[in-house]
Each structure stands twice: as C-alpha cells, then as structure tokens.
Amino acid sequence: MFDSDVAELDATGVLTSAAAHRAEIDRLEARLLVHAQVFADLHSADGLPTAGGEGRPGWERGVVYGGAGCPAIAEFAPAEFGAMIGTSAGSAAAYIGQALALRHRLPRIWATVLNGEATPWKACKVATACLDLSEEAAAIVDEQVAGLVDTVTPIRLGKIVTAARYRADQDAARTAAEQKARERGVYVGRADDHGTKSVWILAATGDVLRFDATIDALAEALKTLGDPDPLRLRRARALGILADPAHAQAILTAGRTGIVAQAAATASVTVSADSVTAAQPGSREQENAPRPEPPHLEPVPPETPPQQAASGPTVGTPAAATPVDADVEPWDTHAATEQTPVDDGLPTRQMVNADLANLDGITGSRTSRTTIYVHLTDHTLATGHGVARVEGAGPLLASQLTELIGHRPYSVRPVIDLNDTISVDAYEIPRRLREQLKLIHPVEQFPYGTAETTLATDLDHIQPYDPHGPPGQTSTTKLVPLRRFSHRVKTHGRWKVSRVTDGALEWTSPHGFTFDVDHTGTHRTDSHQQRM
Known part of the structure; x- marks a missing residue:
C-alpha cells in the first residue's frame, strides 16, 4: 500500500x-x-x-x-x-x-x-x-x-x-x-456522541450577565438542596431547569430556605442535614483549582443557500474539519473553579431528583410541550438496555433517556413501525405520511445531502404524479425528502432518480455518474469508479 x-x-x-x-x-x-x-x-x-x-x-x-x-x-x-x-x-x-x-x-x-x-x-x-x-x-x-x-x-x-x-x-x-x-441570537449546536449539546448565545452584555447570574443562583440552590455535582455540572443542569420559569422560581425559593416547598395538601419534604453542604451566596470552593479549557462551541446557524455558502470551510482540507471560530466563553472563571464533587453517592442524587420532581409538581403544568422521537429496537424497549437514537440528539444509551425527559410529566405516543407502508391516492401529503417519511429518512436523500428532514421539508414524487394514474401514487416508497435546492436540481437540473429498493435510490448526474443513497449514506456506483 x-x-x-x-x-x-x-x-x-x-x-x-x-x-x-x-x-x-x-x-x-x-x-x-x-x-x-x-x-x-x-x-x-x-x-x-x-x-x-x-x-x-x-x-x-x-x-x-x-x-x-x-x-x-x-x-x-x-x-x-x-x-x-x-x-x-x-x-x-x-x-x-x-x-x-x-x-x-x-x-x-x-x-x-x-x-x-x-x-x-x-x-x-x-x-x-x-x-x-x-x-x-x-x-x-x-x-x-x-x-x-x-x-x-x-x-x-x-x-x-x-x-x-x-x-x-x-x-x-x-x-x-x-x-x-x-446577528444576536441563541443557537443550538450539534449533539455529540454522549447526549450533550452546546448552546451559542450572542446577546447584549447586560442580558448575558443577568442570565449568567440566574444560572449561578440556580446552581447554588441545587447545591443547597443537596446536589453533589461540581459547580460547572450544576450550571449545566440549571439550563434545563430554566426552561420552565415557574419550576426555576420554586427551586430558587427552596434554595434560599434550604427546605423543599410543600403543597397545601401534602407534608413537607426536607433534605437530610448530612446530605446538604450549604454554601453562602457567591462563595466559591477551591478558588485556586486549575481552570479547564472551555469546550469549542460549534454554532449551527440556519442553513445557507448555496449561492451564499462561500463562507463555508474548504472542501477536502484540514479546514473542513475545523469548527467555526466563536469568541464565546461557555462559563466564566468563577464557574470553572469548583471541580470536585461534594458527594458522589447515588442516594443523595436520587433524593435531590425526587425533591425536584416534587417541586415541579407544585408549580403546575408547563407552558409548552416538546415532542421527542426515539428510535429503538424491540429488545431495548423490553429490557431498558441498549442504544437508542434520539432525533436532534443522536445516539444515546437507554439509561440516558431519563436525563433527556427529566422529571416533568410526559406522555408516550404509540410506537410508529417504520416498516409500515402508508399511501394515499391524492397528490397532497397528509401529516401522518410526512411524519413517517421524516422518521424513515432523517436526512434528505440527495447525494451527500446534509439537511435534516423536518415536517416542512419538500417531499417530491420520485416519478411525476399522474392525476389520471393508478391509486397509491403518494406513499412512503414513492416520495423522497429533499431540501428546496436539491428539489430544484432534481426537477430542472437534468438529474435522474429511480427507486432501487424500498430503502435505496439511484441518482444519475447530468454527466452520467451514478450514486446510490440509502440509510448508510451515499455510494458511487458507476463504471468510471470501477475503472479507477
């Protein structure tokens, strides 16, 4: 070689x-x-x-x-x-x-x-x-x-x-x-392989300082309530709590008193004294501890049309693998100084989780709902062990789903069997068919396509719809998700596409090169490749 x-x-x-x-x-x-x-x-x-x-x-x-x-x-x-x-x-x-x-x-x-x-x-x-x-x-x-x-x-x-x-x-x-x-805004980065996402914030300095102070206060409240994790992890957890303002306020109130709030009809729940390490507001443990290097965030702005995409990284070079530079400090100096857990005992953490769940029940219903699609096998569903794929987060251990859902009320919708074929006779595409295709094809099906499939993604008939043709022309096997540019290329750019199997498409470029696109990605298949 x-x-x-x-x-x-x-x-x-x-x-x-x-x-x-x-x-x-x-x-x-x-x-x-x-x-x-x-x-x-x-x-x-x-x-x-x-x-x-x-x-x-x-x-x-x-x-x-x-x-x-x-x-x-x-x-x-x-x-x-x-x-x-x-x-x-x-x-x-x-x-x-x-x-x-x-x-x-x-x-x-x-x-x-x-x-x-x-x-x-x-x-x-x-x-x-x-x-x-x-x-x-x-x-x-x-x-x-x-x-x-x-x-x-x-x-x-x-x-x-x-x-x-x-x-x-x-x-x-x-x-x-x-x-x-x-360009100020809040952007959510790509998920890593361990159930973690980054958040990229560009905002007015005063707003960021107040946000940072609130995150800090929640982290201190969690410590007062017995959370054994170091400060940086409590700050990360505080971000999820802040998504529900009423729940966040309940934790702040409980943190100031050191007592978990109680509902009128229930007895109070307290954290045992030996599992609480109190901290005065603003106090910092281990001030001289070395500060870790902050992680490099990878902001993901909305998809840029190709004609404006010249600011992207060089193709096929070391720069292509370099994350976008962002002068953002994910946490400040004082937030990174505490590195040693107060207590790594699992019972303490379980007690804190139970207390937080109790607080969440007191604050009432959430103001919004989030739909999470989880892909898993029947074995993982039955045993609770294995790997699941969560849309927007990537692969997670089944045990991490608890962290993903949190201690909020949740409902489980019926399992969607992706092997089922859904078809309708009309040209229009109903939502249940859109949802099925979104789950079957999480990414658009153009060669080396990168756009994630959403309910708003274009769904194109592989073969043009014939209003006088047979029934069932609009189905999961006869539609392909494409972002708008790829849709235009297919329709007006002399590309051809055909269904090879239920899960694979064959694309032919204007100059005769062929590519198979399936759940494993894009594969060049033409005879030119074989002779190289």
Whole structure:
C-alpha cells in the first residue's frame, strides 16, 4: 500500500517523510482548486437569468459564488462537482467560490499557492474572509497578505486579514460591525456522541450577565438542596431547569430556605442535614483549582443557500474539519473553579431528583410541550438496555433517556413501525405520511445531502404524479425528502432518480455518474469508479 515501511524509519526519517507527504497533499489540493476553476469555466452562466432577476420559478440561474469580479456560473453545477468529491452541494458551491476568488480577486495569493509557498486551505480562508469586499479592497488585502499566508499561525493570519480588510474598506467594516450586532441570537449546536449539546448565545452584555447570574443562583440552590455535582455540572443542569420559569422560581425559593416547598395538601419534604453542604451566596470552593479549557462551541446557524455558502470551510482540507471560530466563553472563571464533587453517592442524587420532581409538581403544568422521537429496537424497549437514537440528539444509551425527559410529566405516543407502508391516492401529503417519511429518512436523500428532514421539508414524487394514474401514487416508497435546492436540481437540473429498493435510490448526474443513497449514506456506483 505504501512505497516504504514507515515503521523502519527513525525519528528523523519519520519527520522528513511526514513533511514530504504534507507537501504532496498541498500540491494535490492546489490541483483540486484548479479543477474547480475549470469546471466553473465549463459551466458559465451564459443565457441564464441572474439570481434575483427575472426567470421561471425554480429554474436554474446564474450565480456569482466568489464575490465581486468573479464570473457567474450555472447555479446547479456545484451539485455534481460536490457529489464527485464526496461533499454536499452547498460545500461544493463554497469551494468553487473560493477557487474563483483566488484566481480573480487574490492573484498574488493564488500565485503563492501554485508555487507551493502557501497552503491551499489557508488561502481559501483568506478568500472567504474577503468575500464581501469590493474588487479594489480585495486587491489591497491581496497585496498585504500574500507573503504571510504560510509564515504565521492561522489565528494570527485571521487577525492580519481582518486588519487589512478594515484598512481597505472602512465603510464596509462599519457596515459589518452593524450587521454583527443584528446577528444576536441563541443557537443550538450539534449533539455529540454522549447526549450533550452546546448552546451559542450572542446577546447584549447586560442580558448575558443577568442570565449568567440566574444560572449561578440556580446552581447554588441545587447545591443547597443537596446536589453533589461540581459547580460547572450544576450550571449545566440549571439550563434545563430554566426552561420552565415557574419550576426555576420554586427551586430558587427552596434554595434560599434550604427546605423543599410543600403543597397545601401534602407534608413537607426536607433534605437530610448530612446530605446538604450549604454554601453562602457567591462563595466559591477551591478558588485556586486549575481552570479547564472551555469546550469549542460549534454554532449551527440556519442553513445557507448555496449561492451564499462561500463562507463555508474548504472542501477536502484540514479546514473542513475545523469548527467555526466563536469568541464565546461557555462559563466564566468563577464557574470553572469548583471541580470536585461534594458527594458522589447515588442516594443523595436520587433524593435531590425526587425533591425536584416534587417541586415541579407544585408549580403546575408547563407552558409548552416538546415532542421527542426515539428510535429503538424491540429488545431495548423490553429490557431498558441498549442504544437508542434520539432525533436532534443522536445516539444515546437507554439509561440516558431519563436525563433527556427529566422529571416533568410526559406522555408516550404509540410506537410508529417504520416498516409500515402508508399511501394515499391524492397528490397532497397528509401529516401522518410526512411524519413517517421524516422518521424513515432523517436526512434528505440527495447525494451527500446534509439537511435534516423536518415536517416542512419538500417531499417530491420520485416519478411525476399522474392525476389520471393508478391509486397509491403518494406513499412512503414513492416520495423522497429533499431540501428546496436539491428539489430544484432534481426537477430542472437534468438529474435522474429511480427507486432501487424500498430503502435505496439511484441518482444519475447530468454527466452520467451514478450514486446510490440509502440509510448508510451515499455510494458511487458507476463504471468510471470501477475503472479507477
């Protein structure tokens, strides 16, 4: 498989070989950028209406992916390029935009890439950072940064590029600052493999400080009520409690008195004194404990249309695996100082959970309901052991479902058997059919599609619906979930699709390449692949 056995090399040889392989990867990455440029040239937007201009709804348009000064290309072209390099249409559009921006807007940086003096993915980062600049401003950045792409760290390079952008176009910098202020919001990140999600908050400083203080107060109340976990874990738990304001207020009240509140018709419930470690408000244990590194959040903003996706990471490069940079501290210094659990005994935690459930019952019904879809086998359902897949959270141990549901009242809806086939005779798609398809296909079924299927996702008939045709044309086996862009590509972009099995589709691209899409992902199947 390899030209030589790396295991036979000494340390110097391994380092030298690694550097040579890194240089070869960079050379191939530069060649891939050239391929993207040529593919764009082969798909010019001649004869196509411009984005935002007149044109038939849903049909292909000419789109500029790389910024001012780059040529417009056919909007649907990136979908096929992306499928061939194993990425989504949106990421491919961003990548083609970066390649065109380097050639047309940042020629000095592009020359260093071709000469092997600049790492391609770093150059692509610069192209993305300059996407909203005019040609003139981009030229200034190009001149100031060209010799620095590979001589400084990526973080320093980013700061240098930002400073150059501000100098090149101060009006644009002010506009960007105003736009940043309008981007305030609360975003939920992707779930990891252990039942944990991140929350990314951009808000006014005062609001964030008050939110932080409330989280802190809830964490202190939990400790007063006997929660043995360290402060950072209690703060995380407080976030879930805060979702129910009445429940949160009850815990804060109970925390101030050290006594669990009671309903008028019930006896009071108290926490045993030996299981409570009281803390004065604002006190911090182990002030000198080392502060852990905060986790790197991965914000997930709403899906960006491909024509605006040029700010995405470079395809097929180390940058593609790098999370979005966010100057957010998930917790402050005082929140990270307490690391040692007060008591790791399970009975104490069970007692606290029972007390919290009692408090929740007193506060009345919740103001909203949340529907959670849990996929599990009959064995897991019967034994309570095994792995379940929770939509929006990913795989969880069955024992973690208790944490997911919490101690709120909940109801269990009938099990949905995904092996059942639902069909109707009308063109319109009823909700129960939408729900079934959402559960069968959690992600859109276009090659390397990334959009999660929701009840609002387009459901397209694999074969066009015939109002005079046979009954049952609208069914779980004859519909495919697609995001709007993929739907347009299928309908107007010369892609063909057919059902191979009940769980698999075969897609054929405009140039004859074929891909099977099933529950395991996307697989290229054409004869060209077999000859490679």
